[in-house]
Amino acid sequence: MITYKATAERRGPLWVVRVGGLPEGEQNTTQGLTWTEAHENARDLVGLVLGIDDPAAYAVELRPAEASGENTPTR
Numbered sequence: 086m087i088t089y090k091a092t093a094e095r096r097g098p099l100w101v102v103r104v105g106g107l108p109e110g111e112q113n114t115t116q117g118l119t120w121t122e123a124h125e126n127a128r129d130l131v132g133l134v135l136g137i138d139d140p141a142a143y144a145v146e147l148r149p150a151e152a153s154g155e156n157t158p159t160r
Contacts, residue, residue, distance in 0.1 A: 086142065088146050089105065090148070092105075092149070092150040093120070093150060094149075098118060099117065099123075100116060100117050100123035101114065102123045103150075104130055104145065107134050112130065112134060115129070124145065127145045128143075131145055
């Protein structure tokens with residue numbers, strides 16, 4: 086199983102997520118209102134960009150972009 090690393094940054098009411106390791110020139114950002122939604126959307130993005138139908142074939146590790154109180158995940 087391949088694990089894609091993603092970082093999330095709080096921007097207003099949204100978590101904006103950048104997924105690393107996707108092909109050059111492809112969409113690599115998504116967003117979500119909650120940490121959980123942002124993580125799910127990042128997983129969906131990887132599947133769509135790579136054309137993978139089986140979600141068990143990959144994982145997305147989501148971390149805050151900065152280790153500050155503002156970027157602490159809230160569920």
